[in-house]
Amino acid sequence: MISVVVNGEVHKVDADPDTPLLWVLRDHLGLTGAKYGCGAGLCGACTVMMDGQPVRSCRTAVGDIEGRRIVTIEGMRGRVIDALRAAWIALDVPQCGYCQSGQLISAAALLAANPRPSDADIDRAMDGNLCRCGTYRRIRAGIHRAAATLAGAAP
């Protein structure tokens, strides 16, 4: 049994220590917001927060994260994610939406570290999150909009 802290709850999971966190979240805990896109750290669809940093849950073995705080898209709370979600909805960012959990978590981590990112900052932070539907420009606009909201400026 491995104990993991996900979205503020402690879970005991009966899984091999080498099991990627992604499958623990999806198959053992029923948290399907983090998506499988490549299983190889190449697409970002599986991104979750670990101690406030974005990580690829498909490349994070559950045996290595005892005691770390994991937050999935379902458990994201607070001003930053609220502003991002509002911007995503106002700009109709999602298409198929499959990549967007990962996009939002990467964007939340970016804004936490850099409240007014430039286009280049955004590209750097987000280039590992693929979107096959091509919502990139709207994602970038959404991040700027959320940043403006958080700064108290009119978006």
Next chain:
Amino acid sequence: MTGLPRRRFLQLAAVAGAGLAVGVRLGGAGEALAAGGDLAPNAFVRVDTDGTVTVVVKHLEMGQGVDTGLPAIVAEELSVPWPAVRVVSAPADSGRYNNLLFGTAQGTGGSTSMANSWLQLRKAAAAVREMLCEAGARRLGVPRAQVDARQGRVADSASGKGFGYGALVDEAATLPVPQDPPLKDSKDFTLIGKDGAVRRTDATGKTDGSAVYGADVILPDMVTAVVARPPTFGATLARFDDSKARAVPGVRDVVAIPSGVAVVADDTWSALKGREALRVEWRDGAGATLSTDAIRARYAALLEQPGLAARREGDADAALAASGRRLSAVYEVPYLAHAPMEPLSCAVRLGPGRCEIWAGCQSQTSDQAAAAKVLGLQPQQVAINTLFAGGSFGRRANPTSDYIVEAVEIAKRADGPVRLVWTREDDIQGGYYRAFFLHGLDGALDAAGNPVAWRHRLVGQSIAAGTAHAAAMIKDGIDRTSVEGASTLPYAIPNLSVELHSPALPVTVLWWRSVGSSHNGFVTESFLDEMAHAAGRDPLEFRRALLGDAHPRHRAVLDLAAEKAGWGSPLPAGRGRGIAVHESFRSFVAQVAEVSVDGKGGFTVDRVVCAVDCGIAVTPDVVRAQMEGGIAFGLSAALYSAVTLRDGRVGQSNFHDYPVLRMSEMPAVEVHIVPSAEPPTGVGEPGVPPIAPAVANALFAATGRRIRTLPFGGRIREG
């Protein structure tokens, strides 16, 4: 292990019970419409006593926006405020939910959803509105002509007194359903065509993790399966040793199925580890020695011979032979995987005389029939819950229903519900590609620089051959999906020949976002550009002259894109502009691409100006989003994506060697919509074809280098 998924299942069940949350796609539409006490006179619209309007969407939401655009039609015709609208997905039922453009089959594809639904949903909603108006008039004791339906209320236009729709439901439900209800005048539209009037119904669920995709289904006591499939086309199972696989904790079973060997486990990771531990021997088939190089050589030989005529005007061969100004070029496009962000998945639960499927189905009727055949059931004994698909681009519309059949085959051999998972490697290597094509182009100019001959020979596999679609799609040996966008060349060239060779190969091919136009748009718009430059004429002016008055919609998008892009205005050194126009799926799109080159082979695509005529743009922002997405999708293919074969094996496996566009590579995109009163046509695919030629033409303008092979990579040779 089974306790926790059950908890998740109960969460899902609770959502399904509520049934009406915006954008929740859990099937259940049959029940939604059957619920008593509500007004549901047809298969598409229901009004509840609380005034909620439920719209049943029969098309798959895969990102293209049907869960927004189709309800917008209903909300407009029924005159309800947007927040009162709920969406549910239709069950598989070809009697009620066939795609009118696919005959008797239910399904989504060919950018048909809007074209199909425009009148169908307007009539359905108008009938409901008329019933509510009649009920309202009766209750108010005034003539029908004296009441109006507006903002979810029926009111007396004289006194303003009235009732919300919900209050009229019981009475309206007793009235006859009007067969030919009057439709709103388009000048009274308040939602259709209005920017910002409707928002995507699925955006909330797609930002908080609650949207349920095929891969997210969890059923009580469900097991997860992955399949080891043959490594080459046509190979079959010789034998397998599952002793090590069965020793992997969590693995429940290993079973041979027609498509390979399935490893069934408690969870995905155990299934994957089990598959890794499996030893399988395959018997080579027809595809064991295939290579892209050999295919290219075989196709190149075919290019030398006349093909079957897809279109013939004048005498192209004679005009070419007689011409002193002749151009020839060979173009090549690779096999392409669809690579939707969500790989294929499907959940199946079997019961006595019954099969229930959860998936992002694109072809419900054939999927239903295929599942029924495996099980010896009647198609109507197979229920399908069409969930969100994380992209599809044609992959889930497979005439063989490959992934559905696979999941059902496994379920047949399992004790309980099964979820089939495809990995990204399975997706990229698992066949069903946009076909590899070689194109031979020959053109001739007269002394004044006008084209007098155009001969286009295509060599590539037919999608329809050998499938249930062959009869409908292949006429006189020509698969129309091979030549669409080539045989429909809009330019007035007196001697014109479009010829096709359709060699058979064991590689499985399929429609891929914009189908034939995905390559024919690139080839025709690039070669036309070659002719313009050879004639010393401006590429825009050259196109306009050849379109003449015969193709006003092509011209209008071309002119609009050119004007907005500042076509003809000077660019700094190291920059180039290219233009392309293409009609596909009855929509017209022109794009102007601007590129920068660094003089050392590097380049960036900076800006794309896109003009689209899709008839009435029902939800303009969805139209813009689809153009943006089509451009990104087409750019991935233009720059990076290719599936290649060597010794029968696919050379790519995941996003490291099958790259797709990243954020930093996404150009600024401006979309301009041509105002139109024509009935709406599709937008999911038509944004794709013009981008590769627009960029290639821009790179030619900047460097003088002509690109004739896709993908052309992140670098080009200059000079």
